Amino acid sequence: MGFLTNLINGISLGSIYAVIALGYTMVYGIAKMLNFAHGDIIMVGGYVAFISMIELGLPSYVAVIMSILVCTLLGITIEKVAYKPLRSATPLAVLITAIGVSYFLQNSALLIFGSSPKMFSSVVNIPPLKLGELEISGVTVVTIIISVLIVVALSLFVNKTKPGRAMIAVSEDKGAAQLMGVNVNGTIALTFAIGSALAAVAGVLLCSKYPNLVPTTGAMPGIKAFVAAVFGGIGSIPGAMIGGILIGVIEIFGKAYISAQLADAIVFAVLILVLLIKPTGILGKKVNEKV
Secondary structure, eight states: HHHHHHHHHHHHHHHHHHHHHHHHHHHHHOOOOOOHHHHHHHHHHHHHHIIIIISSSOOOHHHHHHHHHHHHHHHHIIIIIIIITTTTTHHHHHHHHHHHHHHHHHHHHHHHHHHSSEOOOSSSSOOOOTTTEEOHHHHHHHHHHHHHHHHHHHHHHHHSSSSHHHHHHHHOOOHHHHTTTHHHHHHHHHHHHHHHHHHHHHHHHHHHSSOOOOTTOOOOOOOOHHHHHHOOTTTTTTHHHHHHHHHHHHHHHHHHTTTTTHHHHHHHHHHHHHHHHTTSSSOOOOOOOOO
16 A cells, blocks of 8 residues: 555656656757756746735635746746847857746745745645545645646647647757748747746646745756656657656655655666666657758
């Protein structure tokens, strides 16, 4: 029974990582950049939901909508102000800018909310699911269902809609896509908007499961989600899902059966091992550069 409980908790945590990883994998796949401020948008989403529910007394579903709207606007603003001017800059310049945006968001939250933890009230208020002696919390059930629905919906959006096909075209070749009439800047902005909205959902789910909310709440989950994206094959939507769940399961089992202090080290060690065997990740594809 302990094994099944840990497995379900691992899948639940991994589902949150997967939703966060989708933002990383979409931005990298289309804009070819690593948005390390993505983890801090999770934190912003958590605080917006907290203020909406605790300070304003709004229903939980309204708080989730508010969180998604604010994070979507924040993602678009960050892309336009910080990243768009660096479209032709070196990857190092973009990376340093992303780190700067991350620290800006963290320190802004520290100035506004202080360093003391806020007790987040769960947005999920459904009774636990009982399967014999096994009891699964409502938050766990909802988290897993929502992550699966997001992956399916995002896959259909990318493959079946005109904006989604524009994203594929931009990811393949920005110049050729622009010549074919694709609005490259608009497509990249849409990608950031979707990724930030997903970060808001992940932030609300994460804070519902682990209710202590601080300005650095999104930092480590953001890094682990990036690991999940690389693990599954960065640029692949199903890969982000698989990578997220595997990272979550490895982390929970590491804490339960090896050492709670070494759980994070175990996650990164497994990543290194996988990349030594398959550098492109589980579902990643090797891209041959034409010279």
